[in-house]
Amino acid sequence: MVSSEEKRKCIENVIELSSNEETKNIALKNLYQVLLKDTLNGKLYKYRSFDDKGYALANLNDGTLHCSKPSEFNDPFDCKIGITFNSIFKAKYESEFDVMMEIYNEFLSVVRNEADINDYTDDVRRLIIKLQNNTIITDFIKANDGKISSEQEMGKFLKDNSNVIIELLQVFLEDDYFKDTLGVCSNMMPQLVEKISPTGMLVLSDENATYEDFAKANGVCEDADEIELTMLMSEKISPELVDARADIMNLIDDKDNQINTKLVDLFFVGCLCTDYKNRLMWSHYADSHKGFCVEYDYSSLTEAEMLSLPLPIIYAKGRPLLPWKAALDNTLENISEATAQITLGLLTKDDEWKYENEWRILVSSSGSTEFKMPKISCIYLGAAISDKNKAKILEIAKRKNILVKQMKIDRGTYALHAATIFN
Structure with missing residues (x-):
């Protein structure tokens, strides 16, 4: 065979x-x-x-x-063909998150005096300045830059510093460019990340953890697929985001029916x-x-x-x-x-x-x-x-x-x- x-x-x-x-x-x-x-x-x-x-x-x-x-x-x-929330999110928003990471790395270069802020475009410079003006982010970088060198350390970082992740996301998501391109996710993500439990943040860093493990760490134990678990977690963590969830489910159902x-x-x-x-x-x-x-x-x-x-x-x-x-x-x-x-x-x-x-x-x-x-x-x-x-x-x-x-x-x-x- x-x-x-x-x-x-x-x-x-x-x-x-x-x-x-x-x-x-x-x-x-x-x-x-x-x-x-x-x-x-x-x-x-x-x-x-x-x-x-x-x-x-x-x-x-x-x-x-x-x-x-x-x-x-x-x-x-x-x-x-199967569908998952992660595959939709990756296709729709991966390029925007790549840009976020590029800008974050440029911001680090400026903080480390390895680059001049005046060398960047207006959009990038605007975001770097916003990051520089956020004391939670800059204080954390000054205290921890270069210290995270292993998965275990990254896990501890996620557990202990979810507030820093939230600040980073909010800087980008409150910017007009990212707010427009990310659409409904720009409303959902900051609130969801802010309310994820410390245990849930730690599970995120474990490459052997399943999505069901992550859901359970955030209080959702139903026997369901990845999309339904995502919606149930969102409903539990942020019940007020009814319209955003409806928009996402309409997108999923529409494209799924069209193609299959x-x-x-x-x-x-x-x-x-x-x-x-x-x-x-x-x-x-x-x-x-x-x-x-x-x-x-x-x-x-x-x-x-x-x-x-x-x-x-x-x-x-x-x-x-x-x-x-x-x-x-x-x-x-x-x-x-x-x-x-x-x-x-x-x-x-x-x-x-x-x-x-x-x-x-x-x-x-x-x-x-x-x-x-x-x-x-x-x-x-x-x-x-x-x-x-x-x-x-x-x-x-x-x-x-x-x-x-x-x-x-x-x-x-x-x-x-x-x-x-x-x-």
Whole structure:
């Protein structure tokens, strides 16, 4: 089995190189090599159950794969991008906070007589002067500048000097430039930071602490996601900020609905795997071993056929996050980055599903749901298939000269075996 990291790099390579015909062929050949490495002799499999309308048998007869809407999948996380308050905040305000840090560092240079205040622009000079005029900040720097050299010392600093952090934030957030660009957060942040408990400040400095730890340190113990915990902490710490919370939740809900609704309607998806003996797959997708499994042969494709290659699924503990930069600022660079993130989102699943070792065919939702597949090299009948359905499969197999094997349950171990019944 190829690692998820290798598969991720392969997909990123396909995304990056697909815009150019020459480099696209290089990316597809690399993808094909990954497929061959991840499979047994280049074979991919589709588990099927018998349906009343005969769609599964029609696909078998026609050599096609039915591709479904992601909304029909049994995993509610499938083909959807996650969102967190931190990812929104980072996309919307990271550049402003970078500027704050730059100005703070310039302020330190002036305090240390390493720079002349007159060398800066009017906006920077104005903020440096405001920092210089704040005695809480300047007294702290005179007493502590250069003393914080470890994480433990930073933790103690946060616990003992939250008032200094508040003063720094207020200097920036009361400035017209930052007040305008930070919007609702300029109203929320100073009050929230001021009211965070000393224990909460200490948790912030611990790289091993979870967001739930931080919430608990501030009196919120509900079983909830990061966004809801953030809102609950804000409600507990600053109940008066009702309008600011409403503005943030409207932004989250609006962008989430816009992108994820479009995402699940963007493609039809065909699902394949790399193992015909997977007992869980037989149970889940082949009607408790009463269905069948089709083997598709990818071992010798032409260059033209490589255009229809499936893509591997990446299994991960963390969800791909919504590309907020593109949602908030539609620059070409942001849109390009978002396209890559969204594609990876379609191809990333919770690692609880890694036993499937899935490969996916993505078909535009404007096209057909029935995808023409490579040659069928074998059909595997479930260990509990009925005689009636077995006869239906054999009729198609004999007409098309396809090898058929019957799965049998091992008498002594948790294993399946495939016995040839038509060759």
